Amino acid sequence: MNRTELSKLAMNGGPKTRTQPFPGRSLIGPEEKAAVNALFDKAISTGEAFGYNGVEEEEYCKEFAEYMGGGYADAVNSGTSAVYVALRALDIEPFTEVIVSAITDPGGMMPVALMNCIPVVADSAPGKYNTDAEQIEKLISPLTSAIVVSHIGGEPCDIDKIVALGKKHNIPVVEDCSQSHGAKLNGKLLGTFGDIAAFSTMFGKHHCTGGQGGIVYTKREDLYWK
Template identity: 60%
Template structure:
């Protein structure tokens, strides 16, 4: 890294002053103020399961093409509630993609089931249909499919596998708001789906939040019961019908969510426009990188929660880590890898054999099973996470392109 022009060596930054998202505006403030004004005027506290949450659920379901939605208090709990609503047999196995936030895998354990990591498709962070089918046993009770980074997983292929083995599918859409498969939104394919609405996602309801969606009314009532201590929703004459925790979203977050949902199409549209701006500037022609989105199936559209880009080592004299360090010094927000999203490599999973539920005699599988993920290993060795946001426009595209070109030229063979 001897090039004096690089910022990491004391040179000027190429991409200084990139803007933040400006996620909230006057509309969200007005929605929150209206609830406070109402509370102050009536003397009643801001609660939950009220008109704002009911409206938010209906509007979110309409956004997904029709069905039923229930707001919850976190994205992790959206997966938990979705799985809880399926009433899976204890100590059964649930197949889940090996690349996922820990919150996409840990709810399986909290429901006394066994997470079984499936490998990714070649060249992808998403689990594939063939890789999922390889993990199916007589103990399998469900499949969890995450759309990582905004890139949609192969839902048509995965649903064929699920139908073959009569397995429910939970879509984990924490990172895929408005990702499309042939014009149909991610989250509208599975038996039930969970979305994260925390502050870093395309849309949010505040610091934390989530929503669970299903096309089935019967499944919806199971979701409602699973999200609120087993209350007998739609079961007149009953008391609480199952043991469950309180995962409710409150009225305050629902009101913010209603505003954000209206903004979501514009947020995603601006991200897609920025991606095109970069390509128009020759981003995909740089010797240092390859854009894996070129390999998505026809009709599959990423919504770019972040932009996955592949480091082309054979064209460069530096390592991927050195490349990212140099870009970061130029002002680019980038991670050299996504290993933080490999929960099966973390201590809680690696040290599982003597812990519940793996050590329970009712589990008939191998608590020490080794789950090989060669496709994932390969893509983790090359792919980087490039953070973008909807505030980026032509000026930012110029700066970012200049930074990537500067670092590429400095280390190109």
């Protein structure tokens, strides 16, 4: 294949880069199936339906927090709810401003509206999907009550600098780690830099709990109990 052939787009008759469909994104296997069946077997044998805050859920939250290096975790129904719960825990006031990333899932921005706050969009850093401290600092005002920053596609933003900026202005930082499970910056897990972190655990993520799911994580006990 010569350079001329490569320069012609597939949509215009050029060669295809990929000739086979991408594999499915399912993370469900025999182990997960057995765990779900065990829940149904237990419910049938005891006559009690499983619900919220069961033993399995509590154990999962404990293991997640341990994986993150200690702290506290609470499972919720979606990544959107995880961001919302994180903002609620921060007790931010209605009609204040929350700085958010330009490239993010709608679930990373809608919780701001649900809090009756004003989303202020920080542009992406040049050449990147993520925003950075420089873009965020331009938008800080007396009305800024929180920063929700996303790590897109597993790539860490300069979260250490963003957290330092937040501390400088006394503004809490929420890390949206929905696309960055297990990713690290300088050897430190994303989600452990800010005041509180939100994760999506839906079926398409690197770590899933079912069709939909989410989890909130923090090292601060005061935020956990809120």
